[in-house]
Amino acid sequence: MGGREEVRRVGKVGKRRAAALRKLKPFLLARSGNRCEISWCRRRAKLDPHHIVPRSKGGGESLANIIMLDRRCHEAVDLPAGQGRLEIQVLPFAGVVFFQRGNLVGMHPLTPPEEKG
Numbered sequence: 001m002g003g004r005e006e007v008r009r010v011g012k013v014g015k016r017r018a019a020a021l022r023k024l025k026p027f028l029l030a031r032s033g034n035r036c037e038i039s040w041c042r043r044r045a046k047l048d049p050h051h052i053v054p055r056s057k058g059g060g061e062s063l064a065n066i067i068m069l070d071r072r073c074h075e076a077v078d079l080p081a082g083q084g085r086l087e088i089q090v091l092p093f094a095g096v097v098f099f100q101r102g103n104l105v106g107m108h109p110l111t112p113p114e115e116k117g
Contacts, residue, residue: 020061021049028068036070038086038098039106043070050074052088052096067096067108 028049035042050069053059067088069077079085087099095109 017055017061021066024061024063024066025049027063028066031063032068035068036073037067037096037108038069038073039108041070041073043072046071048074050077050088052090064090 029047031037032047034047035044036047047068047070049066051059052065052067055061059065073086076086077088085100086105089097089099091097095107097104098106098108
């Protein structure tokens, strides 16, 4: 395969993922109450979706794999290990748990948004 063809193929995958994320965003914001989903933060400004299991490691575009984080918390998650990095794990029946320097620092249940009837 040539370089251009490969770039074009990757671009299509990126567009599909972006479209899937756009469809999920209203549900993610409803679930989070338009706030950062880290239990001690809860900021409302500059929310970004974060994949709990990265796409590069097989994580998909699903409500169960994406949480909304404000920019500061998102930056803390992306720090290299050993520099105060915030680690996120999903535990069955517990939801999302947050660790920093090996210590449990918070939990957040992953519940679907309530339907308004």
